[in-house]
Amino acid sequence: MSAPPHEARPTGPGRALPDTQQGMRRRNLARVMHAVSAEGPLSRAAVASHIGLTRAAVSTLVDELIRTGLLEELGPERPGRVGRPGSALAVSGRGPAGIGGEIGVDHLAVCAVDLRGEVRARAVRHGTNRGRAPEPVLRELTGLVRRVVADGEREGLWPAGLAVAVPGLVGRDARTVVRAPNLDWHDVDLSTLLPGEFPLTVDNEANFGGLAELWLGAETPRDFLHVSAEIGIGAALVVDGSLLRGTRGFAGELGHVPVHPDGPDCVCGSRGCLEQYAGEEAVLRAAGLELGEDRVGLLARRAADGDERVRRALREAGTALGVALTGALNLLDPEAVVLGGALAGLAPWLLPSLESELAHRTAGPPCPVSVSRLGPEGPLLGAAHSVVRAVLDDPAGIAGWR
Amino acid sequence: MSAPPHEARPTGPGRALPDTQQGMRRRNLARVMHAVSAEGPLSRAAVASHIGLTRAAVSTLVDELIRTGLLEELGPERPGRVGRPGSALAVSGRGPAGIGGEIGVDHLAVCAVDLRGEVRARAVRHGTNRGRAPEPVLRELTGLVRRVVADGEREGLWPAGLAVAVPGLVGRDARTVVRAPNLDWHDVDLSTLLPGEFPLTVDNEANFGGLAELWLGAETPRDFLHVSAEIGIGAALVVDGSLLRGTRGFAGELGHVPVHPDGPDCVCGSRGCLEQYAGEEAVLRAAGLELGEDRVGLLARRAADGDERVRRALREAGTALGVALTGALNLLDPEAVVLGGALAGLAPWLLPSLESELAHRTAGPPCPVSVSRLGPEGPLLGAAHSVVRAVLDDPAGIAGWR
Incomplete structure (x- = not known):
């Protein structure tokens, strides 16, 4: 698998290509790829109608994409359709x-x-x-x-x-x-x-x-807050389909939002941060369990078995998450909150107290909270x-x- | 002052124009306007070099902008410059x-x-x-x-x-x-x-x-949190030069970020919101003053006169602002916080406790807090x-x- 040299390092969807004929061609190549990727297999005519360019313009773009191996032709479409049969285009699997x-x-x-x-x-x-x-x-x-x-x-x-x-x-x-x-x-x-x-x-x-939730999630909106945890608690703020990164790239530090400003000291130097109530270590301690491997699995099994101490620890973590999320929702007004990562596996025991906290602290209907299907794979x-x-x-x- | 009919309602800077020749022309017209607005007066040649188009292309665009009355010619540039004198272009004052x-x-x-x-x-x-x-x-x-x-x-x-x-x-x-x-x-x-x-x-x-701070402020960065107050406390989140509005348009409700989750009831239905500690009404109550006209002026005069009760009320409001802002800074990682509106006039008495709270709750250098020069005009x-x-x-x- 030899890696050909790159003209330029691929960058995120936010990249602006120069506003020239050449830039327009590059953007139109991207439109063709996205159309076939989202809706394919498609004929050239269908691509043209999807992206609003002429069939001739699309054919030139498609030929380039086939030549570079990004698109492939599946052969003539099945007969019975109206008009001259076109060859269906698909994104290449090579x-x-x-x-x-x-x-x-x-x-x-x-x-x-x-x-x-x-x-x-x-x-x-x-x-x-x-x-x-x-x-x-x-x-x-x-x-x-x-x-x-x-x-x-x-x-x-x-x-x-x-x-x-x-x-x-x-x-x-x-x-x-x-x-x-x-x-x-x-x-x-x-x-x-x-x-x-x-x-x-x-x-x-x-x-x-x-980002995985945005691209692969089921009916994920374009404005949402994705909350996940491994040891710490992090959030991804997706705004109009783009990640909000912050000036230094440090945005989304939900774990260090103060929940009880006079609470216990946190490693970050502050006091009473969310992690002191809903971080893995805090929850394990409250549940009377040791910090070992497969911590989330252990918590989930004990909670499922009806261990009241574990369930209470998760309930209290859910409440603290609800307080911190109230602040985040007031600031950001996202369309939804998605719990991912380790939190997805613990959702059955976190969600009731979390949602009750949001409901009590929100004027109007509270922001919906869902659980990621991607879980730790995200x-x-x-x-x-x-x-x-x-x-x-x-x-x-x-x-x-x- | 008759208002000619509009082709389309002007919209914000985020609007995407269609990616066609016509769209490209419209975007290039905008580039010319912005170049002259930011750097003018400029000759056609200077505009061309600013925006990276040919002089001929720029001349066509400039002629259109002069014809519609958005740009005007100031006459030949003063002699002594190199090359053929060009006519300087300026944004029209009509x-x-x-x-x-x-x-x-x-x-x-x-x-x-x-x-x-x-x-x-x-x-x-x-x-x-x-x-x-x-x-x-x-x-x-x-x-x-x-x-x-x-x-x-x-x-x-x-x-x-x-x-x-x-x-x-x-x-x-x-x-x-x-x-x-x-x-x-x-x-x-x-x-x-x-x-x-x-x-x-x-x-x-x-x-x-x-937005006023973004466009008119002195050295305002493109990522900042603008906090202002009249009666309530609101924030504007500016991310890469654009306002983050939220799904329903409700983003920036800093006043309802929980500061002490078990604190006093708030009109929003929650408890212990920032407004219960730093809102005008709460501060006036803590200062022993009545809710009348020119409340901010009254607070500022009393604080300047050394009224210890007023100063303490403002100090405590600054601490509460610091707690709520800690959460916001952890979530958003902006480059700066700007205090505007009524808060600008009270900054001398709010800032010390606010900044001390941020310093105590932040790993690394805390986010700088500045005071808007626009104040209530913003x-x-x-x-x-x-x-x-x-x-x-x-x-x-x-x-x-x-």
């Missing part, structure tokens, strides 16, 4: 793939997703990363990436980029882990420790989890799909073009 | 103007701002609007609008639109006041009660105050300038074009 990686506190994972959005290869290693130095962790992650890339190559895929989800704050350079308290990493530039032959994007796991899938989206958003930005 | 209106709890105000950003006419009426029905208030506002429009007409200006700031929540239709508790208005469609001959935009005063200026910006953003969208 060619560029998005490689997603995840550095979890308890595991490493890598997967490859093709332009159709299908996971085509994956590799996982379980075992704690807590307190390990970055170098050995990233060596292991690199090993997994190479394995997944090799698996993809056998199916005709090549990596259009690597995106890595981390449990910590990531700078706006999209490569430096500024602070990951549960790994005890500070100011680690991942780009020097990961394969350099394809474009790299590093982001917070909550952000990739939120960040890894979001990472891989972010690379795929970048290709769809600017097909001419990738290699082999022109 | 033609379209933005009409801003403000419905305050204690006053009504209207002003006209020309495309150069200068206030050319204004009218104010003092007196409480608390508990008055919408009809008489809007009749008075209409009277002020007509007076300002007539004053503008004598100077060659015509209204490109009317934008009105209100102390309450406004729906995404930008015309309905959904809830203005301090006026006791609910679901009032202002468009039926204001002059119908030019485009109308209604928005929350905190939003227009934040919402009115923001409203008028929003119309002016809409013209600059899409000059071809206004009348008389083609």
Whole structure:
């Protein structure tokens, strides 16, 4: 799986292409890709009617996309339709793939997703990363990436980029882990420790989890707050289909919203933060359980078995989440809240007190709270799909073009 | 001052024009207007180099803008420059103007701002609007609008639109006041009660105050939180130069962020909201003062005179603001906080405790807090300038074009 050089590093959907004839052509190539990706297989005529260009203009664009291997022709459409039969176009299942990686506190994972959005290869290693130095962790992650890339190559895929989800704050350079308290990493530039032959994007796991929900969730609106937890509690704010990142890239730190301003001291230097009431450690302590592996599974099993101490701990965590979310909803007015990550598995015991708190604290109908179907898979899938989206958003930005 | 019919209602800077030759031309017209507005007077050649188009292309665009009266030629540039002297272009001080209106709890105000950003006419009426029905208030506002429009007409200006700031929540239709508790208005469609001959935009005063800060403030960054107060406490969230409005248009309700979740009941149905500690009424009560006219002036005078009870009340309000802002900063990670509206006048007594709270609750350097120079003028200026910006953003969208 050789990685052709890139004309430019693929970037997010927000990227503005220059307002020239050439920029217009690139944007129109993206429109064709998105139309076929969302609605395909489609004939050239159907693409033209979807995006409002002439059939001739679309044919030129489609020919370019076929030549570069991003679209493929499925052969003539089945007879019986009106008019001359056209060849149906589909997004290619070969060619560029998005490689997603995840550095979890308890595991490493890598997967490859093709332009159709299908996971085509994956590799996982379980075992704690807590307190390990970055170098050995990233060596292991690199090993997994190479394995997944090799698996993809056998199916005709090549990596259009690597995106890595981390449990910590990531700078706006999209490569430096500024602070990951549960790994005890500070100011680690991942780009020097990961394969350099394809474009790299590093982001917070909550952000990739939120993006996964946006792209893959069932009927997810374009304005929502995605709340997730591994050890800490993070949120992704999606506004009109885009992630709100903040000036330094640190937006979404829901875990450090004050819930009881005179409450217990928090690692962040403040007091009474949400994490002191609803973070994994606080909940395990309140439930009388030890901090070990598969903490969420343990909490869920005990709660399901009717352990009243565990249930009360989760109920109180739900109340604290409700207070912090009341503040967030007043500030942001999203259309929905989605609980993802570890919170998804605990939702049955968190939701009643959380929703009751929101109902009591909201004038008018409270914001609906739903549970992600992606659960703990969100960040890894979001990472891989972010690379795929970048290709769809600017097909001419990738290699082999022109 | 006759108002020519509009091709389309001017809309905000976020509006996407269609990606066609015609759309490209409209966007390039906007680029020319913005270049001359920000850097003018400029020669055609200087405009071309600013926006990266050929001199010939720019000349065509400039001719159109002169013909419609949005740009004017100042005559040949002064000699001594290199090359053939060009005629300097400036934004016209005649033609379209933005009409801003403000419905305050204690006053009504209207002003006209020309495309150069200068206030050319204004009218104010003092007196409480608390508990008055919408009809008489809007009749008075209409009277002020007509007076300002007539004053503008004598100077060659015509209204490109009317934008009105209100102390309450406004729906995404930008015309309905959904809830203005301090006026006791609910679901009032202002468009039926204001002059119908030019485009109308209604928005929350905190939003227009934040936009004024963005457009007119001294060195305001593109990511900031603008906090203001009249009776309630509102915030405008500006993200990458755009206002974050929320799904229903209700974003920025900082006043209802819980500070002490078990605190006193709030009108919103929740308990311990920021307004219960830092709202005007709460501060006046804590200071032992009555709710009358010029409440902020009274607080400021007493605090300046050394009244310890007033100072303590403001100190405690600053602490509560610090707690609520800690939550907002963790969620949004803005570059700065700007205190505007009534809060600007009380800043000397609010800031020390507010900043100390932020410093104690923040890992790393706390977000800088500054005080708006626009003070209570912000919402009115923001409203008028929003119309002016809409013209600059899409000059071809206004009348008389083609």
